Amino acid sequence: xxxxxxxxxxxxxxxxxxxxxxxxxxxxxxxxxxxxxxxxxxxxxxxxxxxxxxxxxxxxxxxxxxxxxxxxxxxxxxxxxxxxxxxxxxxxxxxxxxxxxxxxxxxxxxxxxxxxxxxxxxxxxxxxxxxxxxxxxxxxxxxxxxxxxxxxxxxxxxxxxxxxxxxxxxxxxxxxxxxxxxxxxxxxxxxxxxxxxxxxxxxxxxxxxxxxxxxxxxxxxxxxxxxxxxxxxxxxxxxxxxxxxxxxxxxxxxxxxxxxxxxxxxxxxxxxxxxxxxxxx
Amino acid sequence: xxxxxxxxxxxxxxxxxxxxxxxxxxxxxxxxxxxxxxxxxxxxxxxxxxxxxxxxxxxxxxxxxxxxxxxxxxxxxxxxxxxxxxxxxxxxxxxxxxxxxxxxxxxxxxxxxxxxxxxxxxxxxxxxx
Numbered sequence: 001x002x003x004x005x006x007x008x009x010x011x012x013x014x015x016x017x018x019x020x021x022x023x024x025x026x027x028x029x030x031x032x033x034x035x036x037x038x039x040x041x042x043x044x045x046x047x048x049x050x051x052x053x054x055x056x057x058x059x060x061x062x063x064x065x066x067x068x069x070x071x072x073x074x075x076x077x078x079x080x081x082x083x084x085x086x087x088x089x090x091x092x093x094x095x096x097x098x099x100x101x102x103x104x105x106x107x108x109x110x111x112x113x114x115x116x117x118x119x120x121x122x123x124x125x126x127x128x129x130x131x132x133x134x135x136x137x138x139x140x141x142x143x144x145x146x147x148x149x150x151x152x153x154x155x156x157x158x159x160x161x162x163x164x165x166x167x168x169x170x171x172x173x174x175x176x177x178x179x180x181x182x183x184x185x186x187x188x189x190x191x192x193x194x195x196x197x198x199x200x201x202x203x204x205x206x207x208x209x210x211x212x213x214x215x216x217x218x219x220x221x222x223x224x225x226x227x228x229x230x231x232x233x234x235x236x237x238x239x240x241x242x243x244x245x246x247x248x249x250x251x252x253x254x255x256x257x258x259x260x261x262x263x264x265x266x267x268x269x270x271x272x273x274x275x276x277x278x279x280x281x
Numbered sequence: 282x283x284x285x286x287x288x289x290x291x292x293x294x295x296x297x298x299x300x301x302x303x304x305x306x307x308x309x310x311x312x313x314x315x316x317x318x319x320x321x322x323x324x325x326x327x328x329x330x331x332x333x334x335x336x337x338x339x340x341x342x343x344x345x346x347x348x349x350x351x352x353x354x355x356x357x358x359x360x361x362x363x364x365x366x367x368x369x370x371x372x373x374x375x376x377x378x379x380x381x382x383x384x385x386x387x388x389x390x391x392x393x394x395x396x397x398x399x400x401x402x403x404x405x406x407x408x409x410x
Binding site: 061062063066067070071244247261265266 | 293294297343344369370389390391392393
């Protein structure tokens with residue numbers, strides 16, 4: 001396909017782009033440096049205060065990962081984190097999509113509900129943690145997977161991600177589906193969600209990351225060691241074992257890896273999901 | 282394979298977990314076939330000659346503790362063998378009255394009970410200290 005030659009009068013092509021790229025590469029390196037440092041230390045066990053610091057790893061070996069795997073119940077923590085994250089993701093997709101579908105319709109008081117939801121975003125979770133704990137306790141869900149995942153079942157940000165995506169779908173398509181006899185739930189399942197894959201990807205990634213990294217709520221809800229998730233395990237590892245730099249950093253990499261892998265796999269949909277709804281129709 | 286099936290099966294959300302699962306499966310099969318807990322090696326004196334009847338101690342190392350897990354004696358060729366190692370991080374030390382003792386040699390393994398044949402011998406210092 002022949003591309004039209006960029007015109008000099010076009011502001012996007014008036015200046016050379018390489019300085020921008022050089023700057024972006026430099027910023028990327030700066031942002032990746034801490035991750036590289038964690039990875040390097042997890043392989044070498046070097047003390048981070050060594051001067052001068054060595055940029056390249058010397059005598060890299062994987063044994064700190066082996067230590068983490070065997071000296072703490074890592075597999076159990078991993079399983080707990082996976083179960084809680086899967087619960088959170090499934091509930092998020094279902095509840096957020098349903099809430100957003102309702103908010104994409106016109107009904108009396110819709111503006112008030114949207115305002116209420118937006119204002120609730122400003123309330124930090126720490127302030128509602130006591131009632132959340134009491135409710136979870138009354139439901140008999142303390143120290144359970146369901147109780148661990150419960151506060152992350154729906155997130156307001158993701159409701160609005162879905163809403164933006166649903167608003168971008170032409171009304172005529174929904175009207176046609178309604179004329180064909182589809183119920184509201186089937187319109188959501190068969191029309192809205194298949195056309196909102198980017199919003200789903202965004203929700204999946206955000207729900208996963210929030211649930212995976214959640215520390216405070218599991219700290220309060222969990223009572224048995226067997227129910228601890230990875231962030232709690234990391235904290236326990238820090239308090240139990242001192243002077244284990246290499247193993248600690250290996251643990252960090254093992255906690256970070258699934259989230260990074262998921263983001264790398266779905267980054268295109270994630271970014272598209274965050275920007276969908278910027279243009280309507 | 283239809284285009285739809287191909288698209289479903291060959292996307293990164295399927296391929297990446299399948300590759301990870303395959304690696305885990307192969308690794309576990311390898312571990313299962315090599316986790317017999319046998320540790321073998323040699324004890325030599327400072328001239329490189331095999332030392333018979335030396336006592337070799339195996340210690341299991343943790344982040345904070347170091348506890349003895351077994352002792353054995355070398356044969357006429359200076360060879361020793363432990364059969365029931367259950368750790369992935371051990372230390373070995375050899376000694377013999379009159380011939381001295383070796384340094385404590387740390388042995389890191391890739392998994393618990395890994396079969397390992399040590400290439401570096403434990404060297405007795407000749408009772409210099």
